[in-house]
Amino acid sequence: MTVNGPGTDGEDPRIGRARASVGIALMALQQIEDDLADLADPAGLAEILRELFREDDPQAGLCGSLAQLLAVAGAVADRIEDDGQDQDGEADREVSGLLEEAAAFVVDSAGLRLHYATRTLHPVGERE
Numbered sequence: 432m433t434v435n436g437p438g439t440d441g442e443d444p445r446i447g448r449a450r451a452s453v454g455i456a457l458m459a460l461q462q463i464e465d466d467l468a469d470l471a472d473p474a475g476l477a478e479i480l481r482e483l484f485r486e487d488d489p490q491a492g493l494c495g496s497l498a499q500l501l502a503v504a505g506a507v508a509d510r511i512e513d514d515g516q517d518q519d520g521e522a523d524r525e526v527s528g529l530l531e532e533a534a535a536f537v538v539d540s541a542g543l544r545l546h547y548a549t550r551t552l553h554p555v556g557e558r559e
Contacts, residue, residue: 463479466479467479473552473553474552474553474555476552476553477548477549477550477552477553478553480545480548480549480552481545481549483545484538484541484542484545484546486542486546489538489542492542494537494538494541494542494545495538495542497534497537498535498537498538499534501530501533501534502530502531504530505526505527505528505530505531505534506527508526508527508530509524509527512524512527
């Protein structure tokens, strides 16, 4: 029997783990989406949305975690450039800048909009 999966055929095992982790995250998000589908309570909706972006601890929410992941990817792009492994350093700076902007967008734009939405839906539920 031959195993055909992540990590075979010389593939970096980190790629396989990332692929599997994204699959798990997608299943978890699908569960949240399914739970939202029949929700009729604004306070319940607001509380679920607060789990996506926690203003009091942004890293604890989904948006903060995604932003952190993108920031680490940006730091890796910088390190690759600094190590001189890539002949086109300008392209790496562009990549790290794009990743840093994406991280900021997730927290600043998406996170702020989630905060406003939850505050509108259920202001009493605001965390102190």
